[in-house]
Amino acid sequence: MSKHRASSAVPAPRRLKDRLLGDRRRFLQGVAIGGGLAAVGVAGYWFTRDTETSSTTPEAAPETTAGASASPSPTPTPGGAGAGDNARVDGVEFERGMLHTAADFERMAEKVEAGESPWIDGWNRLTANGRSAADWSPRPLETVVRGGDGDNVGQMFTDIHAAYQNGLRWKISGDEAHATAAVDILNAWSASLKEITGNADRFLAAGIQGYQAANAAELVRDIDGFELERFQTMLTDVFYPLNDHFLNDHNDACVTNYWSNWDLCNLNSVLAIGIFNEDEGLVGRALDYYENGEGNGALKNAVPFVYDDEGLAQQQESGRDQGHSLMATGLLGSLCEMAWNQGVDLYGMDDNRLAKCAEYVARYNLGQDVPYTEYIWYNGQDCRYNEQTQISAAQRGQVRPMWALLYHHYAGRQGLSMPNVADIMAQNGPEGGGGDYGFGSGGFDHLGFGTLTHAR
Secondary structure: OOOOEEOOOOOOOOOHHHHHHHHHHHHHHOOHHHOOOOOEEEOOEEEOOOOOOOOOOHHHOOOEEOOOOOOOOOOOOOOOOOOOOOEEEOOEEEOOOOOOOHHHHHHHHHHHHHOOOOHHHHHHHHHHOHHHOOOOOOOOOOEEEEOOOOOOHHHHHHHHHHHHHHHHHHHHHOOHHHHHHHHHHHHHHHHHOOEEEEOOOHHHHHHHHHHHHHHHHHHHOOOOOOOHHHHHHHHHHHHHHHHHHHHHHHHHOOOOOOOHHHHHHHHHHHHHHHHHOOOHHHHHHHHHHHHHOOOOOOHHHHOOEEEHHHOEEEOOOOOOOHHHHHHHHHHHHHHHHHHHOOOOOOOOHHHHHHHHHHHHHHHHHOOOOOOOOOEEEEEOOOOEEEEEOOOOOOOOOOOOOOHHHHHHHHHHHOOEEOHHHHHHHHHHOOOOOOEEOEOOHHHHOOOOOHHHHHOO
8 A cells, every 4th residue: 555644733833813813914014015025934825915927837837746845835926917906804905806816817808819728618618508698587585495395406506607607708708798697696696595494405505605606796796786785794694604503513413424525615605705705704714724623624634645655645535426525626626716816825735735635536537546545434413433445436437627726726826747637627628617517416516617717
């Protein structure tokens, strides 16, 4: 068996939340307000407001691997050139953008207008998707149910994807009809939604659709007619309480009862709501949990075993099935991307642990062998012992639109060789989005269209 190291706490002189709410505030109130900065590095994290881009194309990247003794991630450049005005709350700057920044949209528009691949291929997938139509009619609900009798969550997740996809089309093409469509959808939901309920799956709806709704709304937040404060209130009053309850109490079950994707979708929602509502406390909470949390959404638990000699790391759900292992890996990526665009590097945490996880999941789903360490966990309210002694082949080879985001960070920005992720991304073709991978909830777990939005 390959040499590996089990999960261990990421070294941190002080908690990340303390650094975010303490050092970051003092730094920004001191010298940072003046413009471009050098990076401030603390235990693998960087807080910066440098506005110069520094991406490296994969072709020009040095031939290092995710398993090599890589240098820390380069300084993130949140917003990039032309990021626009930033919001300031209590001495902290919030960059405009979550999964995408103004610089990203400038790049997309330029490449699509020029007809360059792979951007034009991603654009064609976006425009071909039925939820991207400007005449989409929203179907808002007062009560959303996921799981059990009366399940109607499909109305919410299809509408959120329609809002996001119309927002993308407007941002890239300038077609106002799509901006109007996105605003109308989001306004309809913020005027109606009062409750998310159901069985335990209600926490999945609050997490997945919470972060997706915030990202859709971020695209149109400054448009006249968008009910910004009402949408912020909906996120705070309807989505966040469920996120908070789950991360605190895990539905009154053993902390390891729920798989990593449950924690991760709720972490994504807390971070996205924090960014959209310009609430530094929520942002700090999400980042602190990712570093120090007890649940399976913390990096050390979501990726519990690292095989340094092979540049691989085992995802927590690998012994369960591959569909959920892919889902969790994609949620790790979206969390890191949103943090990156706020000037915080989670991607580089613990020597690029997530890069090794992505390589592991991609390699196995390409049909190749990977090492596996027995996974032990405890479930239920009485914390019953469970074990998985081998990796699961269930759903092996499933296609999900989550690889481009990871590849274009580690290869495009950081210059790491990601051969397995590159292969699976090429094998799957340009990424689509909601409904392109099935019409059940799993087909809407990721916002998708990463070929268009993340290629560099």
